[in-house]
Amino acid sequence: MATVGKVIKCQAAVAWEPNVPMVIEEIEVAPPQANEIRIKVIATGVCHTDLYHLFEGKNKEGFPAVLGHEGAGVVESVGAWGNRVIKSFPLFLSQCRECRFCKCPKTNLCDQSWSSDRYAQMSDTTTRFSCRGQPILQFMGTSTFSEYTVLNQVAVAKIHDDAPLERVCLLGCGISTGYGAAINTAKVEPGSVCAVFGLGAVGLAAVMGCKNAGASRIIAVDINEQKFEKAKIFGATDFVNPKSHKKPISEVLAEMTNGGVDFSMECVGNGAVMRSALESCVKGWGVSVLVGWTDVQDFSARPIQLISGKTWKGSLFGGFKSKDSVPKLVLDYMAGRIMLDEFVTHTMSLDQVNDAVQLMKTGGCIRTIINLSK
Numbered sequence: 107m108a109t110v111g112k113v114i115k116c117q118a119a120v121a122w123e124p125n126v127p128m129v130i131e132e133i134e135v136a137p138p139q140a141n142e143i144r145i146k147v148i149a150t151g152v153c154h155t156d157l158y159h160l161f162e163g164k165n166k167e168g169f170p171a172v173l174g175h176e177g178a179g180v181v182e183s184v185g186a187w188g189n190r191v192i193k194s195f196p197l198f199l200s201q202c203r204e205c206r207f208c209k210c211p212k213t214n215l216c217d218q219s220w221s222s223d224r225y226a227q228m229s230d231t232t233t234r235f236s237c238r239g240q241p242i243l244q245f246m247g248t249s250t251f252s253e254y255t256v257l258n259q260v261a262v263a264k265i266h267d268d269a270p271l272e273r274v275c276l277l278g279c280g281i282s283t284g285y286g287a288a289i290n291t292a293k294v295e296p297g298s299v300c301a302v303f304g305l306g307a308v309g310l311a312a313v314m315g316c317k318n319a320g321a322s323r324i325i326a327v328d329i330n331e332q333k334f335e336k337a338k339i340f341g342a343t344d345f346v347n348p349k350s351h352k353k354p355i356s357e358v359l360a361e362m363t364n365g366g367v368d369f370s371m372e373c374v375g376n377g378a379v380m381r382s383a384l385e386s387c388v389k390g391w392g393v394s395v396l397v398g399w400t401d402v403q404d405f406s407a408r409p410i411q412l413i414s415g416k417t418w419k420g421s422l423f424g425g426f427k428s429k430d431s432v433p434k435l436v437l438d439y440m441a442g443r444i445m446l447d448e449f450v451t452h453t454m455s456l457d458q459v460n461d462a463v464q465l466m467k468t469g470g471c472i473r474t475i476i477n478l479s480k
């Protein structure tokens with residue numbers, strides 16, 4: 107390819123500062139260095155975590171940056187070699203296969219993922235992006251709101267040649283997260299009663315996970331009743347709007363389930379909802395999983411909640427070891443074992459990225475796909 111080894115000029119949505127819409131800019135993307143891969147992004151989803159970074163987070167240091175971490179594309183060039191067209195998948199959670207955590211089957215938290223360097227920039231702390239001479243940070247080591255991006259090879263998976271990128275990109279974050287929270291972290295059992303709090307893409311995917319794991323009853327909880335119809339498609343059997351009840355939601359669920367649910371998943375990112383999700387579990391064996399993202403420093407629960415035999419745990423990227431699992435999830439979609447199409451409510455171009463963010467902010471979408479292929 108003509109671009110191998112050269113700087114590529116392309117369009118990207120640059121978040122210059124917090125609480126200000128992103129600006130479509132021409133950026134320069136440097137060639138990949140050793141152990142890096144430059145990817146032409148074909149499609150990307152917009153996740154609540156992008157919104158969180160832009161508007162809700164307290165990380166004022168993380169700007170200017172190119173956001174986006176739910177993308178799929180093709181390899182443009184790899185370090186010093188090769189230019190085969192390979193469908194490839196940027197992973198915000200890496201899998202180096204060498205660290206203590208990668209070697210342990212109990213977790214997916216690769217040690218390389220959350221070093222502050224890789225989180226904000228590339229592996230050697232110098233970003234590959236610049237705009238008008240100024241370095242631009244790479245969000246979550248991925249930055250898929252750009253026509254081209256550079257990733258460390260520990261954060262790229264190769265996926266099936268026939269994978270439809272404008273669908274499987276969703277496996278880059280929200281869907282894998284919710285689905286895995288149910289099947290890997292909660293380990294939902296056949297015949298069990300589950301409750302999912304929050305019915306965005308993450309929560310709907312958790313509903314899908316509960317259903318695939320054989321749950322007999324799945325209670326969908328959201329303050330936006332428009333989400334209930336979608337939740338039904340993914341397998342929800344009961345629907346609760348906390349705003350329609352004067353009692354705490356845990357009491358409502360306890361009455362509906364003879365004492366509480368077997369498994370609950372918090373997919374909102376709200377400390378109070380996390381507490382009610384735990385309180386909604388049955389004593390003795392109930393398991394509650396935190397999935398929603400929040401920068402609440404402390405949150406509380408009465409110790410009796412845990413003394414009485416409940417388990418409270420959390421899940422990042424659904425507990426999936428990313429490089430190993432994403433290619434398999436792609437095959438699951440292609441074989442009809444998991445749904446993806448049903449999550450897509452809007453398709454837009456890169457210059458509409460602020461509209462996509464706004465839609466998510468107002469609850470007007472499940473997932474918007476930004477199509478970058480030209």
Ligand SMILES: NC(=O)c1ccc[n+]([C@@H]2O[C@H](COP(=O)([O-])OP(=O)(O)OC[C@H]3O[C@@H](n4cnc5c(N)ncnc54)[C@H](O)[C@@H]3O)[C@@H](O)[C@H]2O)c1
Nearest residue numbers: 154283304305306307308328329330374375398399422423
């Ligand atoms: N742990 C992880 O690996 C991971 C990965 C991706 C996203 N997340 C987080 O998961 C959360 C959900 O992401 P999303 O993309 O589905 O977001 P979303 O904004 O599409 O969905 C959130 C849903 O929660 C509902 N909600 C808000 N307040 C509620 C309340 N008090 N009770 C019940 N429902 C309520 C909203 O109406 C909405 O339907 C976010 O916090 C996101 O940052 C975590």
Ligand SMILES: [Zn+2]
Nearest residue numbers: 202205208216
């Ligand atoms: Zn690792």
Ligand SMILES: [Zn+2]
Nearest residue numbers: 153155279280
């Ligand atoms: Zn995300």
